[in-house]
Amino acid sequence: MTETLxxxxxxxxxxxxxxxxxxxxxxxxxxxxxxxxxxxxxESGCGKSTLISSILRLTAPNxxxxxxxxxxxxxxxxxxxxxxxxxxxxxxxxxxxQDPMQTHNPVLSVGQQMVDIQHRSSASKxxxxxxxxxxxxxxxxxxxxxxxxxxxxxxxxxMRQRIAIAMALMSExxxxxxxxxTTALDATLEVxxxxxxxxLQREMHCAxxxxxxxxxxxxxxxxxVVVMYAGAVVESGDVREIFHNPKHPYTRRxxxxxxxxxxxxxxxxxxxxxxxxxxxxxxxxxxxxDRCDQAMDRCAQEVPPxxxxxxxxxxxxxxxxxxxxx
Amino acid sequence: MxxxxxxxxxxxxxxxxVLAGVSFDVAPGETYALVGESGSGKTTVxxxxxxxxxxxxxxxxxxxxxxxxxPERSFRPLRKxxxxxxxxxxxxxxxxxxxxxxxxxxxxxxxxxDRDLQAEAKRLLEMVNLPAHFANRxxxxxxxxxARRVGVARALALEPKLILADEPTAGLDVSVQGExxxxxxxxxxxxxxAMVIITHNLSVVRHVADRMGIMYLGRLVEEGTTEDIFxxxxxPYTRCLLSANPEPDPDARLExxxxxxxxxxxxxxxTGCEFRERCPFAQDVCSQTPKWEVSDxxxxxxxxxxx
Numbered sequence: 001m002t003e004t005l006x007x008x009x010x011x012x013x014x015x016x017x018x019x020x021x022x023x024x025x026x027x028x029x030x031x032x033x034x035x036x037x038x039x040x041x042x043e044s045g046c047g048k049s050t051l052i053s054s055i056l057r058l059t060a061p062n063x064x065x066x067x068x069x070x071x072x073x074x075x076x077x078x079x080x081x082x083x084x085x086x087x088x089x090x091x092x093x094x095x096x097x098q099d100p101m102q103t104h105n106p107v108l109s110v111g112q113q114m115v116d117i118q119h120r121s122s123a124s125k126x127x128x129x130x131x132x133x134x135x136x137x138x139x140x141x142x143x144x145x146x147x148x149x150x151x152x153x154x155x156x157x158x159m160r161q162r163i164a165i166a167m168a169l170m171s172e173x174x175x176x177x178x179x180x181x182t183t184a185l186d187a188t189l190e191v192x193x194x195x196x197x198x199x200l201q202r203e204m205h206c207a208x209x210x211x212x213x214x215x216x217x218x219x220x221x222x223x224x225v226v227v228m229y230a231g232a233v234v235e236s237g238d239v240r241e242i243f244h245n246p247k248h249p250y251t252r253r254x255x256x257x258x259x260x261x262x263x264x265x266x267x268x269x270x271x272x273x274x275x276x277x278x279x280x281x282x283x284x285x286x287x288x289x290d291r292c293d294q295a296m297d298r299c300a301q302e303v304p305p306x307x308x309x310x311x312x313x314x315x316x317x318x319x320x321x322x323x324x325x326x
Numbered sequence: 327m328x329x330x331x332x333x334x335x336x337x338x339x340x341x342x343x344v345l346a347g348v349s350f351d352v353a354p355g356e357t358y359a360l361v362g363e364s365g366s367g368k369t370t371v372x373x374x375x376x377x378x379x380x381x382x383x384x385x386x387x388x389x390x391x392x393x394x395x396x397p398e399r400s401f402r403p404l405r406k407x408x409x410x411x412x413x414x415x416x417x418x419x420x421x422x423x424x425x426x427x428x429x430x431x432x433x434x435x436x437x438x439x440d441r442d443l444q445a446e447a448k449r450l451l452e453m454v455n456l457p458a459h460f461a462n463r464x465x466x467x468x469x470x471x472x473a474r475r476v477g478v479a480r481a482l483a484l485e486p487k488l489i490l491a492d493e494p495t496a497g498l499d500v501s502v503q504g505e506x507x508x509x510x511x512x513x514x515x516x517x518x519x520a521m522v523i524i525t526h527n528l529s530v531v532r533h534v535a536d537r538m539g540i541m542y543l544g545r546l547v548e549e550g551t552t553e554d555i556f557x558x559x560x561x562p563y564t565r566c567l568l569s570a571n572p573e574p575d576p577d578a579r580l581e582x583x584x585x586x587x588x589x590x591x592x593x594x595x596x597t598g599c600e601f602r603e604r605c606p607f608a609q610d611v612c613s614q615t616p617k618w619e620v621s622d623x624x625x626x627x628x629x630x631x632x633x
Contacts, residue, residue, distance in 0.1 A: 043499035044469055142591060158364035183497055186363050186526035188585060191570040213499050216529075216572030239576045257500040258574045259507075259529040265552070266533055267511065269504035 005175060005207050006032040006055070011068035013047075013054055021064070022280045024050040026232045028068070029306070032175065035205040037198075039222035039239070041213060041254070045276050047231040048211045049098070052177050054078075055209075056095060057085050072175070091120060094173040096181040100161035104152040110136075110163055111148025117167055135166035140192055158185045165193060169200055176201075177209045182217055190214075194221050215258045219243055224312070227251045230276050230287045233306060237313035247315035249292045286318065294319060327390070329354045329520050330375065330488055335384035335394070337370050337544075342592045344370050346544040347384065349618075354487065357514065357521040359531045359552070361567065362541030363589060368524045369413070371541075372490040375522070376410050377401040388488070406436055409481035411491040415473035419465040425451075425476055426461030432483040450479040454509060471502035478506070482513065491523045495530055507534055528571045532556060539625075540564045543592065543600050546618070549625035560624070560631040562607045599629060607632065 013025040025047045032038045040048050053059045055070050057077060070077045072093065077085065089095075097103045105113055114132035115125060123131070129148065136144035139162040141155075152160055165181060178197070182190040194217060201208055212218055218225060218239070225242040227235040227250065235248040246252045253272045255261065262269070274291035277283055283290070289299040298318050306316040328351035337345040345367050352358045360368045373379035375386050377396060386394040393404060409432075412418035419428055426447040433441045447461045454475040465473060474494065481489055494510070495503040507530065513519060525531060531538055532552060539549040540563065548561040559565045562583075569583045586604045590596050596603055598613040605612070609630045616629045 043501065044471070142589060156364050180497075186361075187528055187570040187572075188363055188567055190526075191572065191582065194572070214572070215500065215574040219574050219576045219578070220572045243574065243576050254500060255574060257504050259500075259504070259527075259533050260571070260574045262529075262533070268508050269533060270501075271504040271508065272501040 002033040002035065004031050005034045005036075005073065006209070007069070007071040008051070008055075009069045009071065011051075011054065011070060012066040013050055013059075014064045014066055015050075015060065016062045016064060017280065019280045023282060024231050024279060025054070028228075028233055030226050030233060030236055032207050032209055034174075035201065035207055036224065037201060037208040037210060037222045039218040039225045040209065040211045040228060041215065041218055041225060042228035043213060043254075043276065045230070045279075046228040048228060049179065050231075051228075052095065052179055052209070052211060055177065056089055056093060058089075090117065090173075091171050092173055093175045093177065094168040094171055095177040096161075096164050096168045096179060098179045098183070100157055100164055103164045104160060106152055109149050109151055110155070114148070114163075114167055114170070118170060120171075131170065132166075135170055136163065138169075139163070139166045139196060140189065141166075158189055161185060162189070162193065165197075172204050173206055175207045175209065177211070179211045180213070181210075182212070182214065190217065197221065215243075215255060216260050227254070230282075231279055232287060232316070233314075234288065234317070235313075235315040236306075237315075238311070241310065241313045245313075247309055247313065247320050248288075248317045249294050249319070250288050251315075253291075286316075328352060328387075329356075329389060330522070331385075331387045332371070332375065333385045333387075335371065335374060335381050335386060337367075337374055337379060337381050343595070344544050344592065345374065345381070346595075348541070348544070348546055349384075350539050350546065350549060352488070352520050352522060354520055355514070355518045356537065357523060357535050359535035359538040360522065360524045360541060361526065361528065361531060361538060364526075365589060365592075366541040367544040368541055369492055370544075372410070372492060372522055372524060376405075376408055376490055378410070402435070405432075406484045407487045409484065409486040409489050411477050411481045411489060411494050413492040413496065415470055415477050415497075416465055416468070418477060419473060421465055423464075424461060425463050425465070425468070428465075429461075429476060429479045429483055432480065436484065446483070450483055453482065453513070454479045455505075471498055471506070474498060474502075474506055475509070478509065478513075482517070485517060487518075487520060489519055489521045491521060493524055493526070495525065495527060503530070510534065528568060540567065543590065543595065545600070545627065546625065547601065547627045550623060554624055560626050560633075561601075561628045562605045562630075562632060563601050565632060566606070599627075 008028050008030055011025055011028040015022040015024055042048055065078050115128045118128045133144040182193050222239050225239050229250050235251045257270050272291055277287055285301050286299040286304050289295040304316045304318045306314045308314055309320055330352040333349045335345055335348045348371055362368055370379050374381040381394050429450050430443040430447050448458045451458055451460055456475055535552045538552050538555055539546045542563050548564045559568055566583045566585050583606055599616050602608040602612040611629045616627045618627045
């Protein structure tokens with residue numbers, strides 16, 4: 001068994017708002033082992049972004065950690081000092097944020113920013129610049145040396161995203177968190193980035209926590225998948241199990257909705273009717289039941305626990321419980 | 327007859343030749359998809375059609391009227407018929423206006439004073455399946471999917487004949503993406519809309535587009551019906567692009583054809599076929615410049631096409 005790098009253990013996070021506490025994450029548990037790529041899928045508002053900002057402790061001031069731990073190499077990050085967190089961020093754990101248009105400083109050249117983030121290194125400025133150029137080349141920016149002196153606005157959105165990826169990988173982190181890094185890229189670049197990530201992950205043996213709602217990318221890149229819905233983990237397991245043998249109706253519907261599955265032109269594409277429940281006013285029972293076409297009486301009364309259904313495959317649905325006890 | 331006809335459209339920013347002659351036609355009610363890498367000029371094409379980007383040469387005719395290079399004052403009345411859906415759903419909504427005033431702004435701009443704006447707002451929100459009370463909300467109170475629908479509502483306000491949609495589903499969840507595409511399909515049938523859609527999601531193209539054009543370095547390299555392109559791509563670039571589409575199946579055996587090298591600089595366009603340095607199938611003949619040739623409605627710019 002490979003060593004565990006990151007453990008999320010029973011994590012519950014609320015946002016304090018005027019309407020009351022918004023229960024953004026509820027009892028989240030999963031782990032990421034060394035050198036493993038774990039994908040997190042789920043629709044907007046499922047808590048993916050709260051989860052990663054909790055790991056990095058880059059949360060909004062109204063965030064309240066109610067329960068649970070985030071352990072990185074055995075250390076509970078929720079108890080770590082700000083100083084300890086600063087040492088971890090951008091060095092042991094680095095991140096590629098969702099929005100490439102806003103991750104760069106608009107008044108500094110890209111080269112300056114890429115040199116600045118190497119502040120922990122004792123290399124000379126010329127060496128840092130050379131390393132920056134090498135990383136830019138590695139993510140597919142043409143004429144990397146010349147472009148170091150350009151400013152973020154002189155790059156396209158896709159290029160800025162790639163620069164962010166280059167910057168996150170410069171410190172050779174143990175854990176790379178990638179928050180929808182390929183959403184703004186076209187298909188060929190997306191594939192290049194995925195392949196590059198996989199190569200680097202093998203080279204550096206770094207673990208990747210890959211957040212995406214693009215199922216094709218998750219299927220292609222990840223070893224394991226965690227499926228989230230409305231602030232809770234509804235299913236997790238090996239990527240093949242999740243895609244070929246999904247045990248939660250939400251996972252099943254999500255996969256059906258992907259137009260990549262439908263090879264001939266469809267007049268009407270499948271959707272999941274209904275809305276995500278209000279996190280400030282959660283209904284009792286299963287959170288997915290209002291949108292679930294297989295909901296039973298029991299689903300309205302009791303919250304289904306995340307149960308082990310096979311080798312490393314967990315799902316939170318009473319349908320499986322019926323099968324197990326029958 | 328074509329509703330929109332783009333012919334040899336050229337755009338340069340200084341020495342950077344972004345569009346090097348783009349031509350295509352869109353029939354009434356037809357959906358045409360433009361695909362290609364970032365920087366291939368897709369957005370510039372539709373912005374130039376809408377009069378939002380310069381075009382130094384070529385022609386754009388809409389309903390038989392030449393509209394390239396029209397001054398803003400003459401272009402404005404045309405915007406009743408040509409609507410734009412911008413790439414960034416939240417960024418394209420003014421943060422200071424309510425959703426109601428945003429979606430009825432087209433009536434004010436067009437000086438349609440006889441309209442009951444409140445009633446129109448209600449009708450438009452209904453059309454895109456948003457509750458009527460959203461009219462009083464501000465953009466920051468919307469999710470990405472809702473902001474998209476507001477963008478659709480605004481684009482449809484004046485019942486245009488043509489919609490230019492720049493990445494209308496980027497950043498949306500798959501189920502919301504499905505809803506938006508179903509909505510567009512439905513409106514297109516009901517209102518007979520024609521659409522030019524830019525997307526890098528090839529799975530989306532397959533479901534919405536009647537025909538598609540593949541762009542590389544500011545030129546079309548291949549064009550045909552969506553089915554034809556997916557079934558038998560003839561340009562090596564198209565083949566690479568289609569093979570790069572990630573499948574939602576971990577066991578999918580992808581025969582991926584890797585592109586070599588980096589996209590060339592627009593300041594220093596390659597000679598001969600501009601794709602040849604990156605083309606896995608390049609031959610000696612490719613040092614000559616390929617011409618655009620059309621047979622059976624399938625356009626191609628390649629001297630060594632795949633069979």
